[in-house]
Amino acid sequence: MRSLFVISFLMVTMIGCRESAEAPKPPSSQPQEAGSSAIGVLQKMVTEQNYRALGFDSVDQVKQAQLGSPFSVFEIGLNQLKEYKPGISPDTLLTPSSKTIYPVTVNSEVKSSVTISHKDNGYQASSFGSADIIKSLSRYRRAEAPGNDFVVRVPAFNMYYLGRHVNSRLLLVPIIDDTRLKLKTGEAVPAETVLEQLVPLANSYNGLPI
Secondary structure, rough: OOOHHHHHHHHHHHHHOOOOOOOOOEOOOOOOHHHHHHHHHHHHHHHOOOOOOOOOOOHHHHHEEEEOEEEEEEEEOHHHHOOOOOOOOHHHEEEEEEEEEEEEEOOOEEEEEEEEEOOEEEEEEEEEEEEHHHHHHHHHOOOOOOOEEEEEEEHOOOEEEEEEEEEEEEEEEEEOOOOOOOOOOOOOOOOHHHHHHHHHHHHHHOOOOO
């Protein structure tokens, strides 16, 4: 999974070099507007060499790309995990992120993603791709209420969960198998269950990339 982020970074760097001769577009005032602009950037970015890494089945497929329903992103920091104790509300650990993740769809099928970041001067695309992650997040999203599900990310471990509130209780859905945790992929469980398993990892974490 980490390689996908490397690919996304390289793609953003490449497109930046390719467009250096053009006047840069100003940041957008809304994330949806920035996402729509990012589709055009993504279409220029896709080549015969990278279309699979970015999640597409062919170069031409990206011409049909559209934005899906966005995911808000919340993060749980390493220090917050270390300080977590049973009885603490999991919601207090969630820190709103400046990022919004948009699935990129082709004929209603999720293929790739665009991440929009909110900065002081507006909204801009900050990464593209991460196909495996966005496909997994979208797979377990509730079709009847897609806007109510959100992303919970643990940056220290590069972990992503699908989050939702049911009867005022925070539930987390693991989107991939992780042998370090006793959780079932795709099964919503109380956030407390996940946090109690993450705390030992946080306390033993040596700071090196995972």
